[in-house]
Amino acid sequence: MAKPKISSDWLAGCAGCHMSLLDIDERIVTIAELADLRSTPITDLKEPDEGGVDVGILEGGVNNSANEEVAHKFRKRCKLLVAFGDCAVFGGVPAMRNMFTLEEALRRAYVETESTDSEGKIPDDPELATMTRVRALNEVVPVDIHVPGCPPDPDVIFYVLSELAQGRIPEIKGEKLHWH
């Protein structure tokens, strides 16, 4: 049996879940032996293979048109899609901005910040992605496996990766189940 191919990417998150992934330390060698690690945000290959991969892992919620595109691409190219961390699972900390309008959020970020000394300007380049409400990944595309946690514990991540790398579906319950 060929090694399962795994790809990952990050959306509206803080990269903390990927940092927690690196916290599995030397066990990453075991994962690399069991699986074919393809594109990730911290390796050279940036997109899952066009021919498809077995597992796609997405960190972060979906908060603009660029994230939507990545989410759809992953769904299309991955047999199993994993929502990785509280932002991907629930919307997470970025979703706090959903309690305000986009205009209010942008003004707070670019105009009203304490460090803005001159007038401040909301970026309006047409090339920029269009902002949306922050959504959990499963609100945008169907998700097969949810791994909550802010970030998920490295032991849980290793368990999930090793199960997936060996062609099994991980069961997140008991001590492995934490939402934050």
Added chain:
Amino acid sequence: MTTVTIDGKVIEVPEGTTVLRAAQTAGISIPTLCDHKELSPYGGCRLCLVEVEGARTLQPSCTLPVSNNMVVRTDTEKVREARKFVLTLIFSERNHFCMYCQVSGGDCELQNAAYREEMTHWPLQPNWQPYAVDASHPYFVLDNNRCILCRRCVRACSELVGNHTLGFEERGARSFLVADLGLPLGESTCISCGTCLQVCPTGALIDRQSAYRGKETQVEDHMTICAGCSVGCGMNVLTRDNRMVRLEGDWEAPVNGGLLCEIGRFEQQNDARERILTPLVRKDGSLKAATWDEALNVISSRMRPLAGIENSGIAALASTRLPVEALSAFKQIFADKMRSDMVTSIEEGIYTAASSTLANEYGHPFEGKLSDLATADLVVLFDADMTRLHEVASFFVKRNLQAGTNLVVVGREAGELDRWGIPVKATRGSDADVLAAIAAARAGAALESYETQIGVPAGKLALVGELLRDAKNAVIVYGKGMDKTTLQTLVEFAAANSAKVLGLKGAANSFTGALLGLEKPFNVNGHQAVYLALGDDEPSQRLAQKVANAPFLAVQASYASQLTAQADVVLPVQMWAEQEGHYINLDGHIQAAKQSLTPADDVRSNAAALEALAASLGVDVSPDWREQICQRVPSAALEG
């Protein structure tokens, strides 16, 4: 008894028991969010749904009484699916984001319930509609985003406390927890007892003081007794790294059943007074740090020659917040061994002198128990103010009013409880006159002359008389400052009406002060030395003035005050949470307080400080405080 089969187990329970309680007695756990063992069943969250053989749909076990030969299943696929669905709906109703919630990670019953059902995500999106956060209250914050509409707080506020501040407006998903008719909590009729905080299953009501300072798994519990007043509530002092995190009522405590008041729960945690951490001795006009031996030597060399000198020897006064052990040693040192003529307590007997004199004349206790309030159909408060101290006892009264208990508030000044009952406010005449008027009303006599005498309308007196005639289980509660003759009239009036009598008393060990005879008015008249066992009490201006001209003043105190600044010697002692000891509450429960905080090295317990003083004076004191408190007849039977 009714027989019910739950998950194959055959259980016998009393008729009327709910399926949930029956399951719990058999050790079968059914998840629930709105249920609380101290509150009436509500059936609001639907998490406790179970399968009942023969029933068309799943049934909420918390409101379903068992019937004979009922067969219940709590762990079928259908039940588990329903629980997940119920949780899915609850999560979608508001905005429950665990990653920035205070109670996430073990303290949230909603999160724990989701973990139990192995929910890795929310199948439905949250509401996203932001709800108002009410931060107007000094002690706690209401975040409606995290409310699950379980109404535990509303039930606690009305069923346990009887304050009826919290309620819900609107219906269904638009239901909103509100105070009064929509006032901010801080401006509402909330009396800050904090019971709602203690029952909230989520982060909807959170305590400002303890927020983010430690989860249940990170704090230590210390089950102890509140030293706030003579009710003697059982409470849990939660600490972390030797600091108080939060104070909670002990649900299992016999006296209060989990309730606390503002003083008990919040105020005594916020003591900002400066601590005294080392003995101090006055040298060259100012207080200097000293060792315990030096300080004790200064006191004993001044006091030893004064033993037994009437009116010119030693005057000694103790706080009624001290444990029995300390008060017993205090009384033995100064009254028995040094034979001082002025040994008393900070209360000077204003709460207890009449009742202890009367009990000793009768030769038996005459007061009832706090638990009598639970069964009372009429409560008469006779100059008994329960708005600050003894507030938990007022909850026992207020929570029964809706069920038909009547309340008469006799007094001169307006009080918080007036609006809950029938206020009888005499504008003239003595307590004895007021009592005579009430007795006449009870007897159905003409009341016009009494109206003139005490300034209470005859119609109102007649109403009180009627209530007294109708009452089967009346309780008369009296407060401070009553003279013995009036109290005797009151007690005899109560006996003639088969009513119970309760005396509120004062601080945590007010009753002990009475049992040890520490009840006389405090006066320093030519006394050569004054000893004040103040503990963590806050001294009054009046006390400071009384001792201002004392030739020698020794104070044992936890906190710096005007008195310690005036003193010649100061001994540092532990505050309530640092020392162990016993307290006798107003109805005679002898209860043990435990140590919750480790004191600083040089700070001794009040009892240890007095024992060291006794040794330094060369006098023997017996550690057997039970023998000491048996020398007078208690006004309420002692137990425990």
